[in-house]
Every structure is written in C-alpha cells, then in structure tokens.
Amino acid sequence: MTSSFLTNFSGMWRRPVGDYDRAVSEYLVVLDANVLLQLYRFTPDARNELINVLRKIDDRLWIPHQVAKEYYDRRVDAIKEHLDLYASVPKALGEARAKAIQEINTFARRCSISGKDRDGLTRPIESAFDAVMKDIEQRKEVFDLNLAKVVTGDPVLEDLARIFDGKTGDPFDSEDVEKFAEEFKKRVEGAVPPGFEDARKAENAHGDYFVWEQLLQEAAKRNVPVLFVTNDEKKDWVRKQAGITVGPRPELIAEFGKRCGTDFLLANLGLFLSVAKRKLGIAVSESTVAQAESVERRGKRRVEEYVVSHKDYLRIQSRIASELQRLARAVREGGASSKERSSIRARSEYLADLLELITDPDSLLDLGGSVLIEMDSQRWEYVQELLGGGAEESFKGTIGDSRETSLLSVDEVRDHLIHLEGEFRRTLNARMQAERILVQVEGTAEQSEADRELQIITRHAANIRSQIAAAEEFLARNSDFKITDRIRVPRSDGSFASWTGRAPSPEKERGDFDG
Numbered sequence: 001m002t003s004s005f006l007t008n009f010s011g012m013w014r015r016p017v018g019d020y021d022r023a024v025s026e027y028l029v030v031l032d033a034n035v036l037l038q039l040y041r042f043t044p045d046a047r048n049e050l051i052n053v054l055r056k057i058d059d060r061l062w063i064p065h066q067v068a069k070e071y072y073d074r075r076v077d078a079i080k081e082h083l084d085l086y087a088s089v090p091k092a093l094g095e096a097r098a099k100a101i102q103e104i105n106t107f108a109r110r111c112s113i114s115g116k117d118r119d120g121l122t123r124p125i126e127s128a129f130d131a132v133m134k135d136i137e138q139r140k141e142v143f144d145l146n147l148a149k150v151v152t153g154d155p156v157l158e159d160l161a162r163i164f165d166g167k168t169g170d171p172f173d174s175e176d177v178e179k180f181a182e183e184f185k186k187r188v189e190g191a192v193p194p195g196f197e198d199a200r201k202a203e204n205a206h207g208d209y210f211v212w213e214q215l216l217q218e219a220a221k222r223n224v225p226v227l228f229v230t231n232d233e234k235k236d237w238v239r240k241q242a243g244i245t246v247g248p249r250p251e252l253i254a255e256f257g258k259r260c261g262t263d264f265l266l267a268n269l270g271l272f273l274s275v276a277k278r279k280l281g282i283a284v285s286e287s288t289v290a291q292a293e294s295v296e297r298r299g300k301r302r303v304e305e306y307v308v309s310h311k312d313y314l315r316i317q318s319r320i321a322s323e324l325q326r327l328a329r330a331v332r333e334g335g336a337s338s339k340e341r342s343s344i345r346a347r348s349e350y351l352a353d354l355l356e357l358i359t360d361p362d363s364l365l366d367l368g369g370s371v372l373i374e375m376d377s378q379r380w381e382y383v384q385e386l387l388g389g390g391a392e393e394s395f396k397g398t399i400g401d402s403r404e405t406s407l408l409s410v411d412e413v414r415d416h417l418i419h420l421e422g423e424f425r426r427t428l429n430a431r432m433q434a435e436r437i438l439v440q441v442e443g444t445a446e447q448s449e450a451d452r453e454l455q456i457i458t459r460h461a462a463n464i465r466s467q468i469a470a471a472e473e474f475l476a477r478n479s480d481f482k483i484t485d486r487i488r489v490p491r492s493d494g495s496f497a498s499w500t501g502r503a504p505s506p507e508k509e510r511g512d513f514d515g
Helices: 017-026 033-040 044-060 065-110 115-142 147-153 155-163 174-189 207-222 250-260 269-280 286-293 310-333 338-358 377-394 410-440 447-478
Strands: 028-031 226-229 238-241 244-248 264-267 303-309 364-366 370-376 482-490 496-503 512-514
Touching: 017 226, 017 264, 017 269, 028 033, 028 044, 028 207, 033 044, 033 065, 033 155, 044 155, 044 269, 044 286, 065 115, 065 147, 065 155, 065 207, 147 155, 174 207, 207 226, 207 250, 226 269, 244 250, 244 264, 244 410, 244 447, 250 264, 264 269, 269 286, 269 447, 286 447, 303 310, 310 338, 310 370, 338 370, 338 377, 370 377, 410 447
Parallel strands: 028 226, 226 264
Antiparallel strands: 238 244, 303 370, 364 370, 482 496, 496 512
C-alpha cells in the first residue's frame, strides 16, 4: 500500500512480509559480523545450509571492510567460546547433580528413610542427568570444528573467502579514519544512531558507525536498496515497541534515503533464513532457523553476574524510574535545543532498555534474601553512576556477596510501586497488541518471532506482578499501607479482571492484577 500516512512515518510501523520477500530476492544483501561468526556456533548441517543461501545470493552479497575486520578479530574467540560450553555445561550439571543427591541423602537421614526408598528418590535424578550428559556428549561428537582446525586450516574461512571474493569493501584510508572517528564523536554527543550505545567501550567503540558509513557509501555508489542482516538488537539499531522489534530506527531510514535515495530494510538471521527458504528455493531446515533465532540478542558485550539485596534491587528500579520521569519533565517544560532533545531521547531509551533488562525474568535469579542480575559490565557501571556517591558502598554485594548494604525508604518504595503499576497497565495493553499481531501474521514467516515476543511480554507481566507483591509486602511491614478500592482492567479477550487498589492513604489508588 502506498500512503503518505505511511511513507511520512517510515520506521514507526512494521513492514509487511512481502517487503522482506522482495528484499531477499532483489536487494543488495549486506551481512554483519555477528552473522558470519554464527557459522562457528551452528551445527555442521545448519552451517552448510547458511553457506548455500549465501552462494545463491551471489552477486547481490556484500560486506563492509569493518565487518570483515571484526570477523577476523573475533573468529577464534567465537569458536573457543562455543567449545568451552561442552566443558562448562557438563561441569555445572555435575555440580548440580551432586548437590541434588546430597540434599536427598540429608533428607533421607533426617527423616529415617530406608536405603531402598532413598534410592527410589535419587534414581530418577541420576537417570535424568545421565540422559542430558549423554545428549551433550553426542552433540560434541557431531560438532566438527576445534580450535586447532580453525587456527591452522579454518574450513569456514575457506568458504567465506570464496563467497566474498570481490564482494568485500575497501578500508578507509588514514585521513578517512581520522575524519569519521571525529564524526562518530559528534554523533554520540547528539545521540545519532548507530553506535552511541557502544560509546563507552574501551575498544572499537566506533565499529557500528564505520559499518554504517561504509554501507551508505556502497549503496550510494551502486544506487541500490539494501537489506542489512544483523543479530544486533541494541536500541541504536532497531526500534522496539512493547518489547516487539518494529524495524530499523527511523533516523537510519531517513539518513539512508537522504544519501542513497533507495530503500533500507533490516532483518535478523532467523527472519532472513525463513524468507530465503521460501523465496530462493533453498533447503533450510526448521532446526537451522531455530539455531539462528537462539542467537544471543544482547549485542557483543560480555555478560557478568551481580548479586544485590532485594532492597538494592528495588532501589535500582526506583532510581531508573525517577530519572525517566525527570527526563520526561525536561522535555515537557521546553527550552531544550534540538541537540539536547535528541540526547534526552537517547538517554531515555537507554534507561528504558536497562529497566526492561533488570526486570526480565531471563536475566534474574531469586536467591532468597538477594537477587542475581545478569548484565554487561558497561551497564552495571552506568547503574552505579546513576546511584551517585552511595554506589560504591551500596554495591559491595556484587559477585557472590549477598549482604544487604543499603536501606530503602518507604517513600522510595511507594514511588516505585506507582511506577510498577503504571508499567503493569502498559504491559497488559502491549500483550493485547502482541496477541492481535500474532493473529495477523499466523502462517507467515513472522509467526515464530511474534509468538516469541508475546511470550517475552507475558513473562515481563508476571515479573512485574511479583515485584508489585514484594513492594506491597515491604510497605505493609513498614507503613500504614492498606487495601482500598477495586477497579476493572480489560483482558485481551474483551472480558474484565479485577484490579485491587491499594494506597498509603484513601486518595491515592494503587493496584495489582487479579488474574
């Protein structure tokens, strides 16, 4: 459909499946380094299928010089990290197995359970662990790469050398490197995508911007539309709404259109393979698509584990929510320049992404009196910076130390509860929207992604409910917090559920979702 209501708001709505069909069939296909590195993690069959897809695209395939450089810098690490899993996972499972058996033996002794009955409890556990260990060992035997092979005679490199012969961009000369490095700094200051999310990196902070600039130059020279295939879902590349990826950021689409005068699309590897299977007639198994979709989506950063008390966990969320409110007020009050508004918007998106990360059940583990959070060290440093002078003392409880090191005021929890309840309402609306999208894309290549997004939103809603319960429990113990009214919240099926209002005083309503 052609409409100014759509074209004037490119990047604000998700492109239809037919556009991706056309892009895979006709556009210049540009790959990111994370796609090439996935070849070292795929099973042999999946690797061969991806290689065959790239061969089929042939002359429409191209990579920027920066992508090739990052591939060479990281290919050995990629295979090493994957091979390490075959040792680290069995080790972790062995420790868990020993711990489980130990607990059952302790239970048996204290409850005077006979040896026969004890064995009846431990035998299923032993069998389950044995089956998993055997499956991992079989997968290890099937995997055909090892570190020595990659270093001395890398078969993946040989395939890529043939495929990308004459299809790799030239490097910037020394003057261009200096010029674009300075341009990158200016773009970071103005929060112009891509790359500003990597600005704090010690090495290769400009990498994403160099990829983008080289891609722009090639597209302008050829005067062709581009499909960029990447697993990078940081917010300086893609626009998300309610946790659902809409597409490339509007700023990227606008810059590409201005400099190249053609269309720009972005797809992750899973979507790319699904469309290629249908449009190019290439054999791509469901297993290969599933492996592509299971790629880590948190960028290129190393994830660490941090342990904080429940009070500190709530305090982190409260401070992020307060900062988001402050930034929103700054925009409403006006007076900010265009550059300042752009910076505020980028900071707000970064904070919203951080808040989503630390409330994502997949990134959390409840340890009883404390919470384990998974995030990269860069974001963790930002959290400490956000908390100001008290951060050093408040976060002594990182990496295996769960001491409670700070106090959380009743007012802070109350403010945080207001934020949680608003977030819960928004999440319910997002869930209804995701359900509608899932119905619309049923039977298409986007169905699996839409289903995954719905599952993420549903888990997020459940996590918020548990946070609301924890905050209410804290307030019940430490203030005059009490139940007040009930209102109704719409369900996705059009019926209504109960919302139990709670407040420190009758004039302030609060809520929790009842089903």
